[in-house]
Amino acid sequence: MDLRDLLSVLRARWIVIVAATLIGGFLALGMSLLTPPSYQAKVQFYVTVAGGDSAAAAYQGSLGAQQRVQSYAALVESTDITQRVVDTAGADLAPSQVASQTTATADAKTVLLNVAVTNLDPQRALQLAEGFGEVLPEAINRLETPDGGGPALAKLTVVNPPALPTSPIAPKTEQNVAIGLVLGLLAGIGIALLINAFDRRVKSSEQLESIAGKPVVGSIPFRKAEDKEQDAEHIVPFREGHSPAAESFRRLRTNLQFLNVDNPPRVFVLTSSVATEGKSETAINLSLALAESGNRVLLIEADLRRPLVVNYMSMPDKVGLTNILSGQAKFAEVVQETRHDGVDLLACGPLPPNPSELLASDMARHLLDELRSKYDYVIIDSPPLLPVTDGALLARITDGALLVVRSHRTTADQVAQAVDNLAKADAILLGIVTVANKPVKKGSVGYYDSYYYSSKKTSAAGKS
Template structure:
């Protein structure tokens, strides 16, 4: 994944990232508000060591003070010292609790010792710090007296006495919220990348071309209300101007002519991997776009399981393709003229019990050969490829198939399997047509079953 892909993922998942960032900040704020404030009182000591009057003695005394101050810092945690602080300050804590509340630090090459005491009660923190200020010098004085008696070798002097803390040192709400926001942001980015890695849906034309080795010859945008005319929401109003949808089908029409310049495909199957990808609507509007350029076009409803083209075009479906394939009628007896100039329709006809056998018959192959002589283009709407073999069988006896893929819904596995089905049937995949996604309200599996194994039909059903 390069930088452009990364930015694309982050832009697509920005809601997840923003939500995670806000959650991180809110959690940090909540923890800060729930945390009991703690206060700190600090006392500072100065260490001196007895030395002679010479410069060398003074230097040795300074080094000795620096060495001693590190040891004195360790004494702050001593149980004996802590108990003396309890006795001197009168706090209602154990010696172990006082030792845990106190911290000591001494910098390198310095003779200063800092002792800090932290507690939830500012007054108690002050009293313990004062206790250390009283106890620690006396303890050091006792420890530094030579065995033979005499003055102490080192002395601890309070240079900065403790003061009553006016504000808590913890929690630092601003810092905690900032850290929470940063951690939330990182978590959001990580979650976005994880979701993207697990998301198997097709998202781009580059991804489609890479996995299929076939060019994307058309990209149909999401159709807005202004692209639809009353009573015919599946049909693009080509005569009413240059809407985005109309222009996309015109580009598809042009691209078909360049798939094979010497012998462009004229009998084309429109199919998809699964249902609800927009193949029927694409077949209708491609037919209208081809007719707009002066071609004579026949649109065949070859989905013999759940035909929807006749519903979308408000045409009768009493007779049609199945009557011809079963030998009950001739083409001239069942072909229908549509209200769109240059476009004829061969409806499905009665639903047969054996669709695949009819599609694979010699009568079907002969019919397409004859229609090639009559029409400039024959556009065939077929069932999806994964549930049944009808689409692959039709593509084998036609010039090839256009695979309709609904982006951000169809998975890469479904597309790869559909292409494999075409290859196994020795059918030609002419190209890919992408259709912008509409929010899916039903699961793909449930609708898939109802599409193919329901005997009812409805004009208001989702597009095939």
């Protein structure tokens, strides 16, 4: 995955990322508000070691002090010291509790020892820090006094006595919220990438072309309300101007000429992997786009299981294809003229109990050969490829099939299986037609097409 793909995934999953970021921030804020404030009192000691009057002796004393200060820092949390601090401060705490609330730090290059006591009560923190200020020098004096008596070899002196803390050191709400937002953002990005890894839906033309091994010859945009004609919402209003949908079907019409320059497909099937991918709507509007350029087009409703074309075009369906294939009628007796110039319709007719047998019959092959000489284009709307074999059988006796895929809905596995079904039936896959499952986003080619044509339409309306 390159940077462009990563940005595309993050843009597609921006809601997840924003939600995770906000949740992280709110959780951090909630924890900060629920955490009681704690206060810290500090006391600082200076370590000195007895030495001679000479410079060498003074240097040796300084080195000795630096070496001792590290040991004194470890001594602060000892049970004996903390018990004496508890007794001195009069605190109702166990020595282990005092040790857990106390930190001692010493820089190896100095002779300063810093002791900090943290407690929920600022007064208690002060009392314990004062306790260390009294107890620790006495303990060091006792430990550093030789067994035979005499002055102590080292001394601890308080140089910065503790003061009553007035501001809590924790929780740091702003810092915690910032950390929560960052962690939430990282978690959101991780979740988005994880969802994308498990999301098998096709999302791009490049992905489809890689799966099918065929080009994407058409991309139908998301249908908006202004693209829909009253009482016929599945039909693109080609006569009303240059809507994004109308232009997409015109581009598809043009691209069909380049699939085979010497012998472009004239009789072909529109099918899909599964239902509700938009194949029937695509078949209807492609027929209208072809007729718009002066072609005579026949649209055949060959989905003998769930026909939708007649409903979309508001046409009768009492007789049609099944009557011809069963020998009950001739083509001229059942073909219907539509209200669209240049487009005839062969409805499916009565639904048969054996659709696959009818569509694979010699009668179907002879019918298509006959229609090839009567029309410039014959477009066949067939059932989906995965549930039944009808579409593959029809594609085998035509110039091939256009596979309609609804992006961001159909899975890569479904597309691959549909392509495989066509190959097993010795049918030709002409190309892929994508149907958008959601509006285009700003920055994409479709967005600029939509913006241009919408602006053009608005300008025309303003002049009228």
